[in-house]
Amino acid sequence: xxxxxxxxxxxxxxxxxxxxxxxxxxxxxxxxxxxxxxxxxxxxxxxxxxxxxxxxxxxxxxxxxx
Numbered sequence: 028x029x030x031x032x033x034x035x036x037x038x039x040x041x042x043x044x045x046x047x048x049x050x051x052x053x054x055x056x057x058x059x060x061x062x063x064x065x066x067x068x069x070x071x072x073x074x075x076x077x078x079x080x081x082x083x084x085x086x087x088x089x090x091x092x093x
Contacts, residue, residue: 037043056062 056065
């Protein structure tokens with residue numbers, strides 16, 4: 028089975044930047060578990076915002092029909 032070539036940061040500045048940003052995020056949130064907890068919190072906030080927006084639209088539509 029063939030293996031994928033390893034991409035060297037020196038050869039690709041985008042890879043170097045992505046790796047540096049990933050490291051910064053892991054340090055900021057205390058590791059993988061902390062980062063995943065943060066992502067879940069953001070997702071919960073987004074879902075709540077979408078629900079509230081849907082409720083506002085529904086209320087506006089009901090107001091138009093009345």
